[in-house]
Amino acid sequence: MRRRDLLRWSIAAGGVLAVQMRLPLAQAAEAPSTFGALLRLHPDGRAELLLARHEMGQGVSTGLATALFEELDVPWEQVRVSFSPFHRAVSFGTGGSTTLMSLWGPLRKLGATVRERLRSAAAAQWGVSVNECEARAGWLHHRASGRSLRYADVAAAAVREPLPALDDLAKTDIPLKPATALQLAGRDRPNATAPDIVRGQLRYGVDLRLPGMLVATVVRCPHLHGGVKSFNASEVKRLPGVRGCVRVAGYHGIDLPGVPETGSFPFVVRSGVAVWGDDTWAVLQARKRLSVRWTPSPAQAHDSDSFARFAARLIQEDGPITGRRGAAVNEPVHMHSAEYEYPHQAHTPMEPLTCAAHWHADGSGCDLWVATQSPSYLAAEVMRLTGFKQDQVRIHLLPSGGSFGRRYFPDFAVEALLVSREAGHKLVKLMWTREDDIATNHYHAYTRARFDVAVGEGGAIRHWRQTEARTQWSRRKVSDKPEAPERGETAWMPYAAALLEHSQRDLETHTVLPSCAWRSVVANAWMFGQESFVDELALAARRDPLEYRLAHLADPSPRDIGHGTPFQPARLHAVLETAARAAGWPKPARPGWAQGIAAAPYMHGNSYCAVVAEVAITGTEIRVERIVCAVDCGLVVNPSTARQQVEGGVIWAMTAALHGGVRFKDGQVQASNFHDQPILRLPECPAIEVHWVPGNATAPTGIGEIAGPPTVPAIANAIAAATGRRLRQLPLSLS
Numbered sequence: 001m002r003r004r005d006l007l008r009w010s011i012a013a014g015g016v017l018a019v020q021m022r023l024p025l026a027q028a029a030e031a032p033s034t035f036g037a038l039l040r041l042h043p044d045g046r047a048e049l050l051l052a053r054h055e056m057g058q059g060v061s062t063g064l065a066t067a068l069f070e071e072l073d074v075p076w077e078q079v080r081v082s083f084s085p086f087h088r089a090v091s092f093g094t095g096g097s098t099t100l101m102s103l104w105g106p107l108r109k110l111g112a113t114v115r116e117r118l119r120s121a122a123a124a125q126w127g128v129s130v131n132e133c134e135a136r137a138g139w140l141h142h143r144a145s146g147r148s149l150r151y152a153d154v155a156a157a158a159v160r161e162p163l164p165a166l167d168d169l170a171k172t173d174i175p176l177k178p179a180t181a182l183q184l185a186g187r188d189r190p191n192a193t194a195p196d197i198v199r200g201q202l203r204y205g206v207d208l209r210l211p212g213m214l215v216a217t218v219v220r221c222p223h224l225h226g227g228v229k230s231f232n233a234s235e236v237k238r239l240p241g242v243r244g245c246v247r248v249a250g251y252h253g254i255d256l257p258g259v260p261e262t263g264s265f266p267f268v269v270r271s272g273v274a275v276w277g278d279d280t281w282a283v284l285q286a287r288k289r290l291s292v293r294w295t296p297s298p299a300q301a302h303d304s305d306s307f308a309r310f311a312a313r314l315i316q317e318d319g320p321i322t323g324r325r326g327a328a329v330n331e332p333v334h335m336h337s338a339e340y341e342y343p344h345q346a347h348t349p350m351e352p353l354t355c356a357a358h359w360h361a362d363g364s365g366c367d368l369w370v371a372t373q374s375p376s377y378l379a380a381e382v383m384r385l386t387g388f389k390q391d392q393v394r395i396h397l398l399p400s401g402g403s404f405g406r407r408y409f410p411d412f413a414v415e416a417l418l419v420s421r422e423a424g425h426k427l428v429k430l431m432w433t434r435e436d437d438i439a440t441n442h443y444h445a446y447t448r449a450r451f452d453v454a455v456g457e458g459g460a461i462r463h464w465r466q467t468e469a470r471t472q473w474s475r476r477k478v479s480d481k482p483e484a485p486e487r488g489e490t491a492w493m494p495y496a497a498a499l500l501e502h503s504q505r506d507l508e509t510h511t512v513l514p515s516c517a518w519r520s521v522v523a524n525a526w527m528f529g530q531e532s533f534v535d536e537l538a539l540a541a542r543r544d545p546l547e548y549r550l551a552h553l554a555d556p557s558p559r560d561i562g563h564g565t566p567f568q569p570a571r572l573h574a575v576l577e578t579a580a581r582a583a584g585w586p587k588p589a590r591p592g593w594a595q596g597i598a599a600a601p602y603m604h605g606n607s608y609c610a611v612v613a614e615v616a617i618t619g620t621e622i623r624v625e626r627i628v629c630a631v632d633c634g635l636v637v638n639p640s641t642a643r644q645q646v647e648g649g650v651i652w653a654m655t656a657a658l659h660g661g662v663r664f665k666d667g668q669v670q671a672s673n674f675h676d677q678p679i680l681r682l683p684e685c686p687a688i689e690v691h692w693v694p695g696n697a698t699a700p701t702g703i704g705e706i707a708g709p710p711t712v713p714a715i716a717n718a719i720a721a722a723t724g725r726r727l728r729q730l731p732l733s734l735s
Helices: 003-014 060-072 099-126 151-158 166-170 194-198 233-237 280-289 304-314 375-386 411-422 434-439 523-540 545-551 569-583 639-659 708-723
Strands: 033-035 039-041 047-051 079-083 133-136 139-142 147-150 214-220 228-231 242-248 272-277 292-294 323-326 334-342 354-359 366-370 393-397 428-431 447-455 461-470 499-506 593-602 607-618 621-632 687-692
Touching: 033 151, 039 099, 039 151, 047 060, 060 079, 060 099, 099 133, 099 139, 099 147, 099 151, 099 166, 139 151, 147 151, 214 280, 214 411, 228 242, 228 272, 233 242, 233 280, 242 280, 242 411, 272 280, 272 411, 304 334, 304 447, 334 523, 354 411, 366 375, 366 411, 375 393, 375 411, 411 428, 447 523, 461 523, 523 545, 523 593, 523 708, 545 569, 545 593, 569 593, 569 607, 569 621, 569 687, 593 708, 607 708, 621 639, 621 708, 639 687, 639 708
Parallel strands: 047 079, 214 428, 366 393, 461 499, 621 687
Antiparallel strands: 033 039, 039 047, 133 139, 139 147, 214 272, 228 292, 242 272, 323 499, 334 447, 354 366, 354 428, 447 461, 593 607, 607 621
């Protein structure tokens, strides 16, 4: 049997995709010792992490493996990672740059616990004190007698006693290695999945092949809340390889307070027509022949410009203050005001959405093979849709070729189940095209913000008021109490002000395009407006933008800026100084060339980043020549992976800055593919430098979403310095 066939069989049998699988079949047949839901020790010496978080190219598999096997003390070349079936006790959401931060300690405790059990098992076999036994590099040694055992030799004995739950392990006081003894963390390590990616052996959803599986596609209504009026079903069904063609009704997700990671994340499955058949080619050819007439919807009365005008009127109206910190001061002030717009953005991951689903006709449950950032959210929605119990919903987790927040939402998997039901309860793999991905998807939230700021002597911020309207997370309960008011998470304004006020407006009930999470969630929009406007205040006060920011961070005392994690001004101060020093700030501006600076805390991940952008202007062409980033993300577990995440965040943000924005007309998205919804191309990519800010951190904080928020305003500030023109909406354009 070829390795490719073995991997295919493994998916079909249990939904577990083995990474870096290099075993002869005879060895593969030997039973490993499984410790809890996350760790297996194999007889041949391999140590395997059963990944319970979503790997979407961000390297979380490598980071979590580092945490576990650092303490277990296993050589990196023996480390393997597999994608585990959904296990409710350990499979939570992957998002907000919190995965490695939240699991670093628990996984180290797991590794240390198993290491000590292996030592105890070896001591019992040898009849010696456990204190005389040492665990090192996959081996157990008895120093006095010179005897040695592999971990695998005693794993069966060590595994007999059940392990505590991961949360309980995290509370134990088992000793961990001191920072000076770390062997894996802090050093460049190859991505745990890289060899199989290079060989084409890492199986994504689009690669999935299961016995008896059909392939499906859905043509969705191009405008929200529209329906199917008629379609040429009989003609399509006669086409070669087509097995069926049917109407699929729309479906709306709801808030699920019983699932902690859902928050307020409703979603929409659009009405459409599904075609299924023997293979991808057959259904895509049939799709071209499909002719659908749609029912009208209220969304068709709106376009991007009218929606923007509505949002602009909304933030001019009086409304309640949804967040207030500090108190007003009695002194002469000058008022400054401005508005900033951050439009809807497309996710465009390299791998479009895909899910294989089987809603079993006998009522025994359902199976889904899917790349999801939140299996718990998906499972809860599936139980609501199907009426199945928890143990009847079987989710087989897969990696993905990018997500950027999109796969946190379960609509595409719910849609696949609906298609399975309509196809006669067959196993179907629902595949989205790139056109589906861009034209009939969920998008990053639209945000429009108005800043009204009173400054005192020297431009010192006295009263900062930010009025914001956005299409997602604008309404959320402050607490679980019924009488609690609703408000969204307020913008993280890091600079000192005597009085901070936030007022939010609801665009969720007016939106034409459904919104969902996007890389850095809402911090992108917040920092574009805030960091651009802070530059405006600095220039109005005739002060250097860096010096102005540092002056408003002079008090190092941690404080609340609208998130549960206290903001630490000293950390933002440090990244600003580091980025400025590395970039040679301030270089004098000259006609058509300038530097711009911006900084941001990313409170979900408890990290800090500052960016200096160097921009050249030729006519109306904007050319970003250099980006310098300074990052404080705690302990840098894998500098290579972390650097890639920062570089990727910069490029992601530059796409939004120079090419972003989703335009719609008559309620319908106007773009369809990369030719009219472009992403940053290689010739446009600047030189990117990443500098780590050293600290005393012994644990990592978030890294995947920290670079994007300050990159866009740094570019906008450089453009303003080079041209004298302040651009307040994306994409940034001098045309």
